[in-house]
Amino acid sequence: MIRAETIGFTIGLLIFLFSLYIKPEAVCHDGWKSPSIGVQGACSHHGGVNYHLEYPFIGLIVGLCLGSTVYFYLDKKRQAKLDLSKSKLAADIEKAINTGRKITFLYKKPYDKEYQLRTIKPIGFIKYQHKRGNNYTLCVNGFCEIKKSERSFALKRMKDLKIL
Numbered sequence: 001m002i003r004a005e006t007i008g009f010t011i012g013l014l015i016f017l018f019s020l021y022i023k024p025e026a027v028c029h030d031g032w033k034s035p036s037i038g039v040q041g042a043c044s045h046h047g048g049v050n051y052h053l054e055y056p057f058i059g060l061i062v063g064l065c066l067g068s069t070v071y072f073y074l075d076k077k078r079q080a081k082l083d084l085s086k087s088k089l090a091a092d093i094e095k096a097i098n099t100g101r102k103i104t105f106l107y108k109k110p111y112d113k114e115y116q117l118r119t120i121k122p123i124g125f126i127k128y129q130h131k132r133g134n135n136y137t138l139c140v141n142g143f144c145e146i147k148k149s150e151r152s153f154a155l156k157r158m159k160d161l162k163i164l
Contacts, residue, residue, distance in 0.1 A: 005071055012067025019059020089155055090125070093140050096163045097122045103142075105161040107153055115159065119145045126152055 026034045028046030096103045103122055106115035120142035127136040137154050144151040 007074060008067040008069075008071025010067075011070050012063035015063035015066060016059045019063070087155070089158065089161055090138070092161055092163060093122055093125075093155075097124060099163075102145075102164040103161055104164060105153075105158045108157050110157075118153065119164075120151070120153070123150070128152070128154075 028034055029048055030046045032046045034046070093103060100121075102119055104117060104119045107118045108115045120140075122140050122142035124141055126139045126141050128139055129136050137156065139152040139154050140158075141150065141152045143149070
């Protein structure tokens with residue numbers, strides 16, 4: 001998965017690089033846009049140069065703004081997807097932890113084809129940090145009755161949770 005900052009930076013950089021290929025123009029006093037920038041006397045028949053359009057500078061500003069907007073939009077979407085702590089699933093697990101009750105749920109590991117029924121006595125939540133970047137996966141830690149040991153289960157891989 002491509003990270004949000006990479007996409008935002010790439011978009012900003014492409015806009016800036018595109019702006020470097022646009023030939024800058026001079027605007028004469030009478031409003032005429034002259035493509036002959038740098039040529040002496042290019043605007044002399046139009047009252048002289050009023051100002052220059054600097055496309056690379058405009059491209060830099062537009063690139064920074066658009067790249068930042070894309071980054072923050074994608075990062076916000078990613079955070080909303082990862083922050084399951086506000087979900088009903090997490091609230092039900094929290095209730096089971098506080099009351100000392102077991103839970104059952106269907107769980108599917110990444111390499112499994114089908115869901116398996118699991119029963120655990122939940123202990124608490126853990127955020128597993130991903131190897132690259134600042135992403136994490138929210139998991140519940142608890143004693144698994146099938147494996148007869150303490151295990152962690154990713155909330156995003158659980159469904160049909162029931163409190164016993």
